[in-house]
Amino acid sequence: MTMAPAPSTSQSFGKKLYEGKAKIIYATDDPAVLLTYFKDDATAFNAQKKGQIVDKGKINCAISTYLFQRLTAAGLETHWLETTGDRTMLVKALDIIPLEVVVRNLAAGSLCKQTGLPLGQRLEPSLVEFYYKNDALGDPLLTGDRIRALALASEEQIDTLRRLALNINQVLTDFFMGCAITLVDFKLEFGIDTQGQILLGDEISPDTCRLWDQATDDEAGRVLDKDRFRQDLGQVEAAYQRVLDKVVAQSTKN
């Protein structure tokens, strides 16, 4: 499958609708379509740590494009429509469900911190967790009862999100395995389109995934994701570029 992102083109921007920590969303002439612009800004720990990762916006736009295309090819629908420049993509407008859906294949990050599970322990079956997408509250971990109490999603929607997240995990885990990268965990966001269908939104990139290079067992050396920024491991740009290079190579292979 060879589907390179489109080269940089001059892009007309409509009204700015929303600026997040890593992306800006603009309106287009079609209310059902939005333009996403990927920034180089990086934050961690609920924006307590701020910085820039040079060309991150370009790299994440390209990686997200390849991965959205891969999911689409596997029959999993996403909001992605077209990549129009090196930092911009057109996406379907979604009514975002205020849940961050995290899938974990190996223990890392907050799971280790909160439970004492050792870093790298395989989780079988994979965990699917729901966090409240609410910066003011620090995106807390939710329970099924809390999701119900807050009326964030219906029972049926929660089942759909869990099923979609696990299906996406299967496709991405297999894809990254072909890149000799272990998909440790990742965060997804979903929304409802104008037809009432739940689609994957946001991005899939080293900002939102933990990715470990299988070429080394070294605990710091294997990290190819935003943990390099979170933990001040250095070589952040090089790690993101390495992921992109591997994703491109794997996408052009089959």
Ligand code: TMP
């Ligand atoms: P965590 O271990 O810190 O809970 O993170 C789990 C996964 O979710 C990891 O791949 C990083 C990703 N993530 C985000 O994309 N955004 C966030 O705000 C957080 C906290 C994690």
Ligand code: ASP
């Ligand atoms: N994106 C999050 C933030 O700044 C945290 C993270 O990715 O670690 O707040």
